[in-house]
Amino acid sequence: MNVEHEHVLTDVTKVKEIFVNILSNAIKYTPSGGSVMISVDELPCDEPGYMIVRNRVSDTGIGMSQDYMTKIFDAFTREQNTTKSKIAGTGLGMSIVRKYVDLLGGTIDVESELGKGSTITVTLKHKIADESYYVKKHIEESGTGSEILEGRNILLAEDNDLNAEITEAILERAGIKTERVEDGIQCVNMIEKMPAGTYDMILMDIQMPKMNGYKATQAIRRLSDKDKACIPIIAMTANAFEEDKRDALAVGMNGHIAKPIELDKLLSMLAEVIRQQENC
Structure with a gap:
């Protein structure tokens, strides 16, 4: 993790849904003994009061064909090798991810190779939160x-x-x-x-x-x-x-x-x- 501003104001539900889907796919399609790496980097932002975060999820899993990658964001589509191996799934996860990334004004990029794994990069812009708000919130919630x-x-x-x-x-x-x-x-x-x-x-x-x-x-x-x-x-x-x-x-x-x-x-x-x- 390489982030200067740890507190931001954003749509928490949509951001979590994006990464729950991406990470669950990475884990599901990476065989035992493989690995999943997550990196979070803050990038420069020209707009005052905002920051850009690049989130990259890389796995050493089964990967995707170039043909399937043109359809990865279509609803109810799944790679042929996942259905043959009977890995459970609806084919909706990446469609939801793309929808939420678009709603948040971000970008998503997918790199993959069959048998070698995949890397999904999501870039989102967030409003930087006033640090005093979080200090107050922590005090209020310390008595949970x-x-x-x-x-x-x-x-x-x-x-x-x-x-x-x-x-x-x-x-x-x-x-x-x-x-x-x-x-x-x-x-x-x-x-x-x-x-x-x-x-x-x-x-x-x-x-x-x-x-x-x-x-x-x-x-x-x-x-x-x-x-x-x-x-x-x-x-x-x-x-x-x-x-x-x-x-x-x-x-x-x-x-x-x-x-x-x-x-x-x-x-x-x-x-x-x-x-x-x-x-x-």
Whole structure:
């Protein structure tokens, strides 16, 4: 990383979505023993108060053909060697990346060679933030209540391996123990099987196979054991729309957090829900 201005004002959701897609592809298409390198460089900017960042993601993966690279940003297109090897994917990731890069006024460049890997370079211009704003924000957020989370046990219902790994890493840093299930049915079964009080809370993804997060929550709320039925449940969705929050609350969830997950927001919400539960 080679950045002079660490604090910027930007569309956090879109920027995170860009790099979640690029990095997940790099990891997915790089075989075991390969590597993924990320470099971040600040470039000169002629416009006062702004900075330009060049983000480069290079991998040693399977690479792409020159023919496919002309269609990489088209929706629902995938390289032939990825479908033959049965690597899962929808072909939407790079289409979304291109859309968001364009919306942010940036550029994206792709270099690749079959069997040798790929390099994707994204350049974005950001407004430099007033440093005093971040000093104030840090002071305000320093009391997120992380001490109340130490030693807690959370059941994580998440079908996506990468999302689960990220969430577990965030929770582990806060001293929280996690156990993961991969769909709503497994989540309900785990709550029914384990004694009440085993888990302090459930982090529930909404879009899951077999049984989604809404239906799983409704099933848990109908359990005959009231201690189990009242366990706090936080929804995790790919959207931060008001209707998603309303839907979560309507089925009996205690809160809602959007992906990609932000550390401070997640820990603050968990702490607040636990305080509310202890005060009941």
